[in-house]
Amino acid sequence: MSAQPDLLYSEEEEALRAAVRDLLTDHCDPAGVIARTESDAPHDRALWKSLTEGMGLAGLLVPEEYGGQGATHRETAVVLEELGRSVAPVPYLTSAVVATEALLDCAAGDLLAELATGRRVGVLAVALHLAPGAAFTPVRLEGGALHGELTGIADAAAADLLLVPADDGGLYAVRAGDATVTPLTSLDLTRPLATVTLAGAPGRRLGDAEPAVRRALRAGAGLLAAEQLGLADWTLTETVRYLKDRKQFNRPVGGFQALKHRLAQMWLETVHLRAAARNAADALSTGQDTEVAVAVAQAYAAPVAVRAAEEALQLHGGLGMTWEHPVHLYLKRAKADSLAYGTAGAHRAALAGLVELPAP
Known part of the structure; x- marks a missing residue:
């Protein structure tokens, strides 16, 4: 009988979170991200260099013999939570997770060593919307x-x-x-x-290709839930902060009962998402019940992240509708993530088959 997963964050994981958040606070401000999306250089190369060459984060999943950190998917998920909170324009999920997992399946040590340094970015040339196990287009x-x-x-x-x-x-x-x-x-x-x-x-x-792509997309789908968690957590935190500051009839808007209920629902769904995302990261790191854990996480994560971003935009009122406010970045990322590595519906269908409860 397998041991129960520990979904709590370790001291090392919390220290990693603090370090990544400090870096992103200093080098990934919302105004800068918005400006970059309007340019012809959407990727932030300087931030990528700080995350990889400065902190060694590109090599978390790469074994030490190939120059990596030899860490697990749990630590990688913590990084993705923080990147999701900042909608950071860096290819971390695609290179440090998906491409790295494909190379691990092929035991391509020299290429793993190159990706671990962050000086080279790897991308699996498979459409972003494909779920693990889906047919992919070969050349x-x-x-x-x-x-x-x-x-x-x-x-x-x-x-x-x-x-x-x-x-x-x-x-x-x-x-x-x-x-x-x-x-x-x-x-x-x-x-x-x-x-x-x-x-x-x-x-x-x-x-x-088949086992390498399947492994890569499964890890991508499972750890995408951590990014979606970070996104939902940011939208909830910022919305609560705004509604405490915003006053109407000389009262904080957040004190109105109807808005309290909406915030409580956002909080509850975000807490549930944290449990699902942590379970997926833990399953990927241990190799136990991986397919079920990933399917559960993605079946739940996508709609929660989208709802959280939609609520944030609405509850910020007229301010939320402006291009200058970053909430639109989170809504677009949430919508795009809801299609990435399989839709929630595709993962529910996969889950039904895995637990032998197919639809009637």
């Missing part, structure tokens, strides 16, 4: 070179290394410079999408 391998087009690839514009599935069943490492990356119009401008076109690109076969 054509012809004459030892790769040909084809892949669309909906998150953070491809920041990538140095593309991990590309091919029709021979292999996963190939391709230098981003050998591909054409065309930006797409994205709802969430802090995690932009792109189309990747390969026209005779050379590639190095790393291993079998």
Whole structure:
């Protein structure tokens, strides 16, 4: 019988949270994120360097023999919570989690060492909306070179290394410079999408694509819940703060009973989301009941994060509708995250099959 998961944060995890939050407070202010979304450089390279080269966070999931930290998904989830709280425009989930997990499955030690330093960004060239286990689009391998087009690839514009599935069943490492990356119009401008076109690109076969992609997407879906938790927690905290300060009829708006009920509902859902996200991170780190834990977390996380952001926008009133206020960043991220690595409906369907309770 497996041991019960410990969903509480350890002292080390809380210390990691404090360090990451301090860095983001200093280097990822909302006005700066908004300004970056309006530029042609959505990714914050300086912040990425501070997180990776400065703090070593890109290598949390990479074993020590490859130059990583040898940590677990629990610590990685804490980092993603804080990145979610700041809607930080860095490719952490796509490179330090998804691409890293694919490379771990292929035992590509040299590439893992490069991603662990943060000096190179890796991206799995699979559409962001795909759930673990879903069919993915391979490119054509012809004459030892790769040909084809892949669309909906998150953070491809920041990538140095593309991990590309091919029709021979292999996963190939391709230098981003050998591909054409065309930006797409994205709802969430802090995690932009792109189309990747390969026209005779050379590639190095790393291993079998199917198990590597499945592992990578499962970790991405499970740890995405931590990002959604951070997002929901920020929207709740900021909304409570605003309603305490905002006065109407010489009373704080937060004192009105109807708004108290809405805040209480936001708090309750966020607490439940924390439990689901922590359980998914713990399951990924131990390898126990992973598929069920990830499906539960994503079935719950997406609607909660979206509702929290929608409530925050409404309860901030006219201020919340302005472009200058950052709440729109959180709503767009929440909406985009609700489609990433499988919708809540797709995860509920997967969960029904896993626990042998299919829909009638």
